[in-house]
Amino acid sequence: ETGVTQTPRHLVMGMTNKKSLKCEQHLGHNAMYWYKQSAKKPLELMFVYSLEERVENNSVPSRFSPECPNSSHLFLHLHTLQPEDSALYLCASSQFTSGSAYEQYFGPGTRLTVT
Amino acid sequence: QKEVEQNSGPLSVPEGAIASLNCTYSDRGSQSFFWYRQYSGKSPELIMSIYSNGDKEDGRFTAQLNKASQYVSLLIRDSQPSDSATYLCAVNRKSGGYNKLIFGAGTRLAVHP
Numbered sequence: 253e254t255g256v257t258q259t260p261r262h263l264v265m266g267m268t269n270k271k272s273l274k275c276e277q278h279l280g281h282n283a284m285y286w287y288k289q290s291a292k293k294p295l296e297l298m299f300v301y302s303l304e305e306r307v308e309n310n311s312v313p314s315r316f317s318p319e320c321p322n323s324s325h326l327f328l329h330l331h332t333l334q335p336e337d338s339a340l341y342l343c344a345s346s347q348f349t350s351g352s353a354y355e356q357y358f359g360p361g362t363r364l365t366v367t
Numbered sequence: 368q369k370e371v372e373q374n375s376g377p378l379s380v381p382e383g384a385i386a387s388l389n390c391t392y393s394d395r396g397s398q399s400f401f402w403y404r405q406y407s408g409k410s411p412e413l414i415m416s417i418y419s420n421g422d423k424e425d426g427r428f429t430a431q432l433n434k435a436s437q438y439v440s441l442l443i444r445d446s447q448p449s450d451s452a453t454y455l456c457a458v459n460r461k462s463g464g465y466n467k468l469i470f471g472a473g474t475r476l477a478v479h480p
Binding site: 254292293294295297300302307308340342348354355356357358359360361 | 371399401403409410411412413416455457462463465467468470471472473
């Protein structure tokens with residue numbers, strides 16, 4: 253266990269559904285990240301929150317909506333997804349400074365299937 | 368040119384041998400380098416970080432960094448079948464005043480008995 257938890261671990265949803273992914277970190281970190289991992293593709297950074305402020309939105313479609321209510325929790329709200337959005341969604345956390353890149357620790361991921 | 372490049376493999380080594388995994392990066396300003404291990408169906412697990420030129424050892428793992436040549440490598444000594452996984456190289460890039468990690472596509476390692 254890395255100290256980063258994600259729920260649910262598996263999710264099947266139709267294209268018209270609305271669902272949310274949840275991430276919680278118990279490491280005292282001040283930055284949290286959402287990544288998408290599709291088969292045979294590198295990890296794609298989606299969103300970055302530092303001190304609860306979004307600092308990066310990596311050209312992600314608006315059907316993905318992040319929320320960071322505090323430094324320990326991160327959500328990804330999903331609506332009207334497409335089948336190509338099926339992937340492993342990973343949450344990570346780290347310490348954050350402008351001077352250095354610190355280690356990121358990943359949660360177990362949510363395997364999302366869009367039907 | 369990709370920012371972080373790795374040979375996709377598979378790299379096949381016999382049990383007990385040394386596995387050598389390589390990674391090159393394009394941003395000369397990068398200062399932080401990480402190796403993650405990812406088992407099939409699981410999330411990436413951090414195994415090594417390196418910030419200075421030279422070697423860093425941790426158990427059976429050694430990370431090597433050469434900033435002049437822009438490469439970082441991971442050596443696994445006495446490879447075990449349990450080391451069979453995909454190894455991801457990650458390199459920092461400054462973006463909008465903060466650092467973010469850029470990941471390579473990974474090298475698949477297969478250790479056979």
